[in-house]
Amino acid sequence: MEEVLKILLVDDEPEARELLKYMLLGNKRVSVVGAAGTVDEAIKLMQKEHPHLVFLDIQMPEKDGFQFIEQVHRSGEDPGIIFVTAFEHYAIQAIRNSVFDYILKPVHQEELDSAIERFQLRGRRMQEQDLNQLMEALRGSGPTKIKLNTRSGYVLIDPSEVVYCQADGNYTHIQLTRGSSEIITQNLGAIEEVFGGKSLFRASRSYLINLNYLTRVDRKSCNCTLEYNGESCSIKIPAQKVKMLETTFSR
Numbered sequence: 001m002e003e004v005l006k007i008l009l010v011d012d013e014p015e016a017r018e019l020l021k022y023m024l025l026g027n028k029r030v031s032v033v034g035a036a037g038t039v040d041e042a043i044k045l046m047q048k049e050h051p052h053l054v055f056l057d058i059q060m061p062e063k064d065g066f067q068f069i070e071q072v073h074r075s076g077e078d079p080g081i082i083f084v085t086a087f088e089h090y091a092i093q094a095i096r097n098s099v100f101d102y103i104l105k106p107v108h109q110e111e112l113d114s115a116i117e118r119f120q121l122r123g124r125r126m127q128e129q130d131l132n133q134l135m136e137a138l139r140g141s142g143p144t145k146i147k148l149n150t151r152s153g154y155v156l157i158d159p160s161e162v163v164y165c166q167a168d169g170n171y172t173h174i175q176l177t178r179g180s181s182e183i184i185t186q187n188l189g190a191i192e193e194v195f196g197g198k199s200l201f202r203a204s205r206s207y208l209i210n211l212n213y214l215t216r217v218d219r220k221s222c223n224c225t226l227e228y229n230g231e232s233c234s235i236k237i238p239a240q241k242v243k244m245l246e247t248t249f250s251r
Contacts, residue, residue, distance in 0.1 A: 005120065006049060009035040010042040010068065011057040011084065016105070020055055020084075023112055030116065039063035039071065046077055053080040053119055059193050061202055062248065080119050086193040146194060148174075148184045155182050162200065163228050164235065165191050165208040177213075177228045201245070203237040217245055 007030050011017050017035040024032055033049040036042035038060065046054075054072075058065040069081055083095055083102035095102045101118060103111050145156040157174065166173040167188035174182045174191070184191060192200065192208055203209045209226060216225040222242055223234045237245075 005030040005053055005116070006033045006051040007031065008033060008042065008045055008049065008051040008054045008079070010037075010039070010054060010060075010065070011035075012037045012060040013057075016057070016084075020107065020112075023107065023109055027113070027116065029120075039068045042068060043071055043075070046072060046079070047075065050077065051079050053082065053116070055082050055084050058083055058085045062244070082115050082119065086190060148182070148191075148194070149186065150183060151185055155184075157182070159195050159200070160212070162195070162210050163213050163226055164203075164210060164233070165200070167206045175233075179229065179231065201248070203235060203241050207235055207237070209235060211248070214245075217242060 007024065009017050009020050009032060011020070014037065017037070021032050021035060024030055030053075033051055034042075034045035036045050039062070042054075045051075056065045056068060065083060072079065081100050083100060084105060084107065085102060086105040101115055103115050145158050147154050147156055157176070161177045163175040163177055165188060166175070168183075170185070170187050172184045172186060172188050172191045174184055176182070186194070188206070188208060192202060195208075200208045201211050203224065209224065213226040213228045214224055215227045215232075218224075219242055221236070222239050223236050224242075224245070226233050226235065
């Protein structure tokens with residue numbers, strides 16, 4: 001009798017986890033043994049359930065998908081990894097050049113089933129050379145600037161020049177260090193995934209902020225101050241995010 005494939009879902013969006021769980025229900029050869037919204041939660045579930053395969057979001061708050069596989073590798077576990085991401089940007093090319101698999105959001109049933117079948121046929125497990133291959137590909141992948149669509153065409157933006165990103169419905173305003181701003185025809189969640197960098201912090205539903213320009217956080221008023229090229233701005237954030245920021249800079 002064929003062994004049931006134990007699967008762990010790791011994604012910071014509850015809706016994404018529930019959708020994957022629902023899509024996997026019809027596959028009798030697999031069993032979802034856990035779902036986590038953060039890397040730390042996922043590591044605990046990994047140690048408890050020892051899944052064969054992990055569906056892993058790339059961009060998550062605090063720690064990302066690449067940090068997850070580094071922690072898993074150090075722990076001695078050896079699950080298969082399938083990355084799940086919303087946008088095919090430079091990191092996808094790095095994954096394509098490594099032994100890890102990926103599927104793009106929105107996830108389609110046929111692609112999900114195919115990814116599982118590829119894993120079962122290949123029987124691949126995460127080994128040290130596999131992880132090193134991915135990290136080397138990431139370090140050497142892609143241009144510095146990222147292409148973002150505007151209403152009239154597109155712009156090329158260096159992530160280090162982004163001060164903050166502000167949601168505006170299905171659009172996003174991006175403030176740059178040189179004082180100019182751009183209106184991008186993608187929502188804030190999409191922008192967060194595209195940049196995929198550790199310096200951009202999801203400060204609220206409406207803002208991503210670049211931690212490199214953060215100079216002050218007021219616990220009482222829940223305001224954070226960003227300073228760049230002689231300019232400054234204040235952004236109000238939820239109290240929970242204030243605590244998360246403090247944890248981030250306490251490490």
